[in-house]
Amino acid sequence: MQNEIVLVITLILIYSGIVIFYRFLGKTGLYMWTVIATIAANIEVLILVNAFGMEQTLGNVLFASTFLVTDILSELEDRQSANRAVHFGIIASISFILISQSWFLYIPNSSDWAMPYLHAIFSNTPRLMLVGIAVYAIAQLFDVWLYHLIWNKTSKIFGNSKKGLWIRNNCSTLLSQLLNTALFTFGAFAGVYDFSTLLNILVSSYVIFIATSLLDTPAIYIARKLKTK
Structure with missing residues (x-):
């Protein structure tokens, strides 16, 4: 149960942290979180674990948190601010790729012990990060667009925005x-895992995303309450 407990605690801490960032730092805090989450999630996704009876990569909660950020910005600021957060995430990812790959241009000292471990971790980073950048941009911009489309519909249905x-x-x-x-899943791991494992990762990741998406609703309501005050 250790993995499950850690995942639940991580979810609570991350969503609470986002609300706190917004409460004390406003839009800047959410932009900061976007940069942190996009870099960390693309490293964390290299780790494969078992949790809740499913095989899954880590990074799901961090990726989900970036959708909470754009939803808060869409709801409480404006569409431009939400899209700006996406742009910051893309810039942060590209910058990290360039920085991490520049490390391997150096010839390590004979006493160095870190380079082999860094190479083992970050040698796969370019593919993951490039796929991650493309997918992140597509999915996040789609999310912002869809959020405002649905908002127009709900405003008409309820007569209240x-x-x-x-x-x-x-x-x-x-x-x-x-x-x-x-x-x-298919862009980053095709050829790395077999098709069965890819399907397991896809299904388990989306099941986790369903849970994280539903559980982020209280966070956005709390953020709106704080914004109103």
């Missing part, structure tokens, strides 16, 4: 996460 938050938040995120999961 404030109502229907849980509908636009969950619908946009769940559909965007499905697109994100399918594109990333």
Whole structure:
């Protein structure tokens, strides 16, 4: 049960952290979190674990948190701010690829012990990061677009732009996460794992994304409450 406990605690801490970042740092805090999450998630995704009876890569919670960020920005700021967060994530990923790969241009000292481990980890980073950048951009921009499309619909249905938050938040995120999961799984791991493992990763990742998407709803309501105050 250790993996399950760690995942649940991580989810709570990350979503709480995002709300705290927004409360005290505003949009800047969410932009900061986007940069942190996009870099860390693309490293963390290299780790394969078993949790909740499923085989899955790590990074799911961090990736899910970036959708919460764009939804908060869409809801409480504006569409331009949400798209700007996506742009920051893309820039951060590209910068990290260039920096991490530049390390391997050096010839390590005979006493160095770190380079073999760094090479083992980051030699796969370019493919993962390049796929991650493309998928991240597609899925996140789609999420922002869909969020505002659904928002227009809910405003007309309820006659109030404030109502229907849980509908636009969950619908946009769940559909965007499905697109994100399918594109990333096959783009990043085709040829690395067999087809059966790829399907397991896709299904388990999306199941986790469903849970993380539904559980981020209280966070966006709390963020809106704090913004109103």
